Amino acid sequence: MKVLVPVKRVIDYNVKVRVKADQSGVELANVKMAMNPFDEIAVEQALRLREAGTAEEVIAVSIGPAQNQETIRTALAMGADRGIHIEAPHDIEPLAVAKLLKAVVAQENPGIVLVGKQAIDDDCNQTGQMLAALLGWAQGTFASALEIAGDKAKVIREVDGGLEHIEINMPAIVTVDLRLNEPRYASLPNIMKAKKKPLDSLTAGDLGVDIAPRLSIVKVEEPTARAAGIKVGDVQELVSKLKNEAKVI
């Protein structure tokens, strides 16, 4: 079985984002970029499937500008076998991403697609579910455990009320949540080896997919900052402020 893992290049989660002065978006120039943390968890899970003998090959795919090849190299350094880069604008929408991934699935015929449940830049939480719809496959979203047995997968999902266990037919899309695993670090020898692993490059046109955006961004702005608070000296003062000043207890 092949495992396909889409990986997105996003602003590193430790970076404080800045909105552009012209309100057209957030500043990406000279900002540290990294693999979407949820996608790292998806890569790790794919590697574990291969190490357990459930999967034979792990393919990392990234959609975006030329720099996205760095993100694919990160996945290759973690242990993915090969990469596919699809040239596209950085801000391509989830629906277009799902359509491109559908075309990749048609070429590669994976048994499972493992993808982060959301990207920490646009916070959309859509791509996996959309890809599942387009393929007519089952979806196991927000997974905190995954067990594959033959043509079924058991997925434990993190839901608002707790945990939900479902069983889905393979092939399937599984979108991964934070507690599925702890991703490994790439060792230096593996980073060197990753440079020699195959990485194909395609365009949306090669795949015959229309990626024109459906939404237009009117403006991007900073949220209103909270007014500065005060430090209280002790618990008595805190309770008194909450009762008499804030009037919330």
Next chain:
Amino acid sequence: MSILILCDHENGQLSPVTLNAVSAASQIGGEMHLLVAGDQTGNVAKAAASIAGIAKVLVADDKSLENGLAENLAPLMQSLSGSYSHMMAAATTTGKNVMPRLAALLDVMQISDIIKIDDVNTFQRPIYAGNALSTVSSNEAIKVITVRGTAFEAVAAEGGNAAIEPVAGASDAGLSAYVKSELSSSERPELTSAPIVISGGRGMQDGANFAMLEKIADKLGAAVGASRAAVDAGFVPNDYQVGQTGKVVAPDLYVAVGISGAIQHLAGMKDSKVIVAINKDDEAPIFQVADYGLVADLFDAVPALEKELG
């Protein structure tokens, strides 16, 4: 123009967040219909019909819809889409699971987690964990939208008298099956709608120490939450998590205990009216958003707080 809103329900009860989703829909304008999909949903349908402002309640009662599996629910919603300009759901794990699947079936781009409505086509939503707000405009024939409940004041649960109409067409896609749930049960208020939330972080050191927060919660009628660090460490279950990828809360009072204040946590609570932070590290970023900060060892401060509350 008319709007279909997917009704969130659990264990035969309408989830309160549905009232917030209806509130968002009412700002768009037009006739509002609710879809109640499930098995044996009589009580939920009745509750839905009483919500102020609802014109019609569509009831899809079928075994295949019992557990809200997206593979069965999305095609049903697609079959109903012909008469709607907007299809909406609260951004709960149910809404987040099914709505993108519906959007792709309809070949439209979804607008996730909206917090403000400018007009029928234009919506504001948080990006980058709420560190930027994006206003987007959609010309899609059907706007598929999820709504952040805390951003919209709930409409009245009573006062409506909508017609209840059964809809057919549900079937089992045969792709997925529900097995079981492990749901946390608590006598305390539900986290996302509680007026007061007290949350613990890594500083709590142990799950057993959350008992200290629970005592205070019970005195204040509060819900108990946690940071990702506390959930990852196994102190409390995943449904306690407040943050970018957990629950978003906006209570009147949020008390953060032993939480450093990573941006991913702030994303889930910084719209709270009053924020209190108790942390022994006076450099902790949580103090930058706190209205009242107490620099203290939580193992002294929390018992003292409990005593002070009487």
